[in-house]
Amino acid sequence: MATAAYGAGPLLRLDRSLAVQLHQLALDHPSWTRANRILTDWAWDPWTVRALIVGASVALWVRGRRLPAIWIAGTCATEWAVRAVLRRLIGRPRPVWEEPVDSAAFASMPSGHAMTMAAGSVLLLWLIRRSRPAPLLWILAVVTATMSVAGVCFTRMFLGVHWPSDTVAGVLLGSGLSMASLAGLKIADCARRTTAAREP
Numbered sequence: 001m002a003t004a005a006y007g008a009g010p011l012l013r014l015d016r017s018l019a020v021q022l023h024q025l026a027l028d029h030p031s032w033t034r035a036n037r038i039l040t041d042w043a044w045d046p047w048t049v050r051a052l053i054v055g056a057s058v059a060l061w062v063r064g065r066r067l068p069a070i071w072i073a074g075t076c077a078t079e080w081a082v083r084a085v086l087r088r089l090i091g092r093p094r095p096v097w098e099e100p101v102d103s104a105a106f107a108s109m110p111s112g113h114a115m116t117m118a119a120g121s122v123l124l125l126w127l128i129r130r131s132r133p134a135p136l137l138w139i140l141a142v143v144t145a146t147m148s149v150a151g152v153c154f155t156r157m158f159l160g161v162h163w164p165s166d167t168v169a170g171v172l173l174g175s176g177l178s179m180a181s182l183a184g185l186k187i188a189d190c191a192r193r194t195t196a197a198r199e200p
Contacts, residue, residue: 011165012165014164015163015164015165016163018157018164019095019157019160019163019164022157022158022160023095023097023101023160025158026101026158026159026160027099027101032158033101033102033158033159036154036155036158036159037102037155037159039151039152039155040113040152040155040156040159043148044113044117044148044151044152044155045113046112046113046116046117049116049117049119049120049121050076050116050120052120052124053072053073053076053120053123053124054073054076056072056123056124056127057069057070057072057073060072060127067185067188067189067192068185068189071181071184071185071188072123072127074181075119075123075177075178075181075182076119076120076123078177078181079115079116079119079174079177079178080116082173082177083110083112083115083116083170083173086109086110086173087106087107087108087109087110087112088107090107090109090110091107092107092108092109092163092166093107093108094107094108094161094162094163095108095160095161095162095163097160100160101159101160102159102160102161103161104161104162108161108162108163108166109163109165109166109169110166110167110169110170110173111153111156111162111166111167111169111170112170113152113153113155113156113167113170114149114152114153114156114162114166114167114168114169114170114171114174115169115170115171115173115174116170116174117148117149117152117171117174118149118170118171118172118173118174118175118178119174119175119177119178120174120178121145121146121148121149121175122174122175122178122179122182123178123181123182124141124145125141125142125145126178126182128141149171152167153167153168153170153171
């Protein structure tokens with residue numbers, strides 16, 4: 001059985017109920033568990049997302065787009081820092097099981113995998129959109145990003161290392177942070193262009 005999250009309100013009871021059901025599935029289907037561990041540790045690992053962001057930032061820098069390159073990389077670093085601070089402040093313990101199928105370090109809220117994937121997906125979709133892709137490629141990118149965010153949330157819950165609400169919080173925080181950052185980039189870019197236009 002899972003150690004209860006703080007309190008006993010309706011949302012926390014739902015948290016615990018979903019966690020227990022998913023953990024039982026993980027115990028009953030070891031092949032599913034192995035598949036989820038591969039996905040969460042490799043395909044949807046935060047470092048995989050960060051590597052993509054770094055690659056995109058380098059590409060922007062090489063093309064002379066210095067401000068977006070620095071801004072995108074900075075957003076990625078900010079996401080990591082915000083998550084670390086929130087985990088320390090909230091201090092929510094992870095689920096504890098008599099028969100764990102996986103383990104993870106640090107506090108539970110928010111989910112780092114979910115937050116990084118959501119933040120990275122927003123940034124990468126923004127970059128893809130700026131390249132004016134064909135409609136079919138854009139749809140493919142959106143579907144891939146959506147499935148990756150949903151998929152990583154499921155793997156973290158299925159493996160019993162996060163409460164469901166941890167992943168929801170991670171997605172909301174990560175996507176919100178990236179959208180706010182991109183709005184700031186637009187303002188900064190407009191200000192830079194205005195200043196450049198005024199120079200003799």
